[in-house]
Amino acid sequence: xxxxxxxxxxTRPQPASAGKQRDPSAPRGYPELQAPAFCTLDHxxxxxxxxxxxxxxxxxxxxxxxxxxDASGNQAHIAVELVTPVYLGDVLLTHGGVAIGKVxxxxxxxxx
Amino acid sequence: MKYVQEFRxxxxxxxxxxxxxxxxxxxxxYKIMEVCGGHTHTIYRHGIKDLLxxxxxxxxGPGCPVCVLPMGRVDDGIAIAERPEVIFTCxxxxxxxxxxxxxxxxxxxxxxxxxxxxxxxDALRIARENPDREVVFYAxxxxxxxxxxxxxxxxxxxxxxxxxxxxxxxxxxxxxxRALLDSPDLRLDGFIGPGHxxxxxxxxxxxxxxxxxxxPCVVAGFEPLDLIQSILMIMRQLAEGRCEVENQYSRVxxxxxxxxxxxxxxxxxxxxxxxxxxxLGFIAQSALKISPAYAxxxxxxxxxxxxxxxxxxxxxxxxxxxxxxxxxxxCKVFGTSCTPEHPLGALMVSxxxxxxxxxxxxxxxxEKVGAPA
Numbered sequence: 001x002x003x004x005x006x007x008x009x010x011t012r013p014q015p016a017s018a019g020k021q022r023d024p025s026a027p028r029g030y031p032e033l034q035a036p037a038f039c040t041l042d043h044x045x046x047x048x049x050x051x052x053x054x055x056x057x058x059x060x061x062x063x064x065x066x067x068x069x070d071a072s073g074n075q076a077h078i079a080v081e082l083v084t085p086v087y088l089g090d091v092l093l094t095h096g097g098v099a100i101g102k103v104x105x106x107x108x109x110x111x112x
Numbered sequence: 113m114k115y116v117q118e119f120r121x122x123x124x125x126x127x128x129x130x131x132x133x134x135x136x137x138x139x140x141x142y143k144i145m146e147v148c149g150g151h152t153h154t155i156y157r158h159g160i161k162d163l164l165x166x167x168x169x170x171x172x173g174p175g176c177p178v179c180v181l182p183m184g185r186v187d188d189g190i191a192i193a194e195r196p197e198v199i200f201t202c203x204x205x206x207x208x209x210x211x212x213x214x215x216x217x218x219x220x221x222x223x224x225x226x227x228x229x230x231x232x233x234d235a236l237r238i239a240r241e242n243p244d245r246e247v248v249f250y251a252x253x254x255x256x257x258x259x260x261x262x263x264x265x266x267x268x269x270x271x272x273x274x275x276x277x278x279x280x281x282x283x284x285x286x287x288x289x290r291a292l293l294d295s296p297d298l299r300l301d302g303f304i305g306p307g308h309x310x311x312x313x314x315x316x317x318x319x320x321x322x323x324x325x326x327x328p329c330v331v332a333g334f335e336p337l338d339l340i341q342s343i344l345m346i347m348r349q350l351a352e353g354r355c356e357v358e359n360q361y362s363r364v365x366x367x368x369x370x371x372x373x374x375x376x377x378x379x380x381x382x383x384x385x386x387x388x389x390x391x392l393g394f395i396a397q398s399a400l401k402i403s404p405a406y407a408x409x410x411x412x413x414x415x416x417x418x419x420x421x422x423x424x425x426x427x428x429x430x431x432x433x434x435x436x437x438x439x440x441x442x443c444k445v446f447g448t449s450c451t452p453e454h455p456l457g458a459l460m461v462s463x464x465x466x467x468x469x470x471x472x473x474x475x476x477x478x479e480k481v482g483a484p485a
Contacts, residue, residue, distance in 0.1 A: 053308040079263055082259055082370060082372045084372065093308065095257060095259075095308065096230065096232065096260040098263055100259055101308075103363055
């Protein structure tokens with residue numbers, strides 16, 4: 001986990017995928033996670049139900065929102081006010097466009 | 113991604129299932145309720161039921177918010193959506209839930225401006241972009257979803273957006289579970305607690321289950337191994353004569369919940385004195401309404417919602433299925449006049465509804481037990 005929050009601005013290096021159109025033939029973010037049952041930002045499940053809680057990684061921060069990427073490489077802006085402080089690389093649980101929890105990283109464990 | 117893939121290990125799942133067998137008393141019948149519709153979905157999608165000994169019966173609970181919504185509330189939403197000045201926004205699953213006069217998708221076909229959104233924040237964006245129209249968001253869901261609505265209302269108030277309001281149908285998980293435990297129809301041995309609801313409310317609210325009713329509860333995640341491990345934890349408690357709340361999903365669920373989210377909920381919502389649940393009737397303090405501080409954003413006040421109670425279609429047995437008294441395939445219309453393409457009852461609409469899960473993934477099990485289709 002990173003120690004400091006990094007604001008989203010043009011002076012800082014952005015993730016390679018940020019703001020770019022994804023080539024559909026290119027391998028997605030986490031190719032080992034192509035299993036269809038997993039909820040991702042473009043695979044709905046039932047959004048009113050809790051199973052649409054999606055794990056995403058924080059790629060960039062912008063005020064109360066963060067650019068996040070799911071296991072399949074889909075990106076979305078997620079509201080992170082309810083889980084502050086948020087750092088780059090954090091894994092968040094999101095639901096309906098809002099982060100409601102953080103994956104708890106135990107001592108000696110890496111989030112990636 | 114870490115935290116997902118390792119919870120799909122089939123070999124490990126079989127090893128856990130073997131441990132469950134050793135803890136099962138062959139002369140006893142165990143009934144374990146998974147409260148959350150997402151769990152029902154995982155159980156059938158991954159065939160977890162087939163790994164368990166026949167003595168363990170999994171009973172589906174009332175944890176699908178679309179399924180427990182009474183028809184009257186759907187009709188109220190449709191009445192608002194039919195107003196010409198309104199852009200009505202809702203989650204995708206809500207579009208096909210039948211009210212007494214049709215569905216939101218049907219009135220959209222007739223010309224109403226109904227739009228599907230992924231997040232209430234998207235509805236707020238639509239309000240920003242259409243200052244001359246009234247934008248209403250149909251809020252539905254348990255404590256997992258309620259924070260996103262609360263956060264949206266906080267932003268709307270902060271930004272002074274006056275053409276946005278919320279038709280609030282948020283419900284809470286503990287009162288219906290208590291109602292089920294009080295129901296004489298049902299004898300349960302333990303509960304698989306809802307994982308993502310618990311991310312917000314924590315594990316403490318479930319302590320009434322062991323304390324007042326003597327039932328173990330294990331809060332579980334949504335991957336197959338999460339589910340099967342939580343069943344093992346319940347069976348272990350039963351075998352050892354223990355009865356407590358345990359947290360299998362500790363990688364995401366803190367024991368105290370998300371205090372920031374709870375504070376946000378407390379500011380924006382308050383408990384309704386009572387609310388009607390499909391199949392369970394009226395349950396006290398089981399739903400949320402918008403607090404007086406946010407009354408300007410309350411669509412129920414803005415549009416004078418009629419609140420008329422509407423009975424379910426006679427053939428529909430969603431209520432009994434929701435209480436776990438009937439299995440989905442025991443409903444008279446299951447798979448015949450009620451299918452995911454043409455649902456009569458709400459349980460067939462949502463992918464997490466018990467009937468839809470059975471219809472899509474549970475049919476092989478039905479063939480195995482020789483149950484009527």
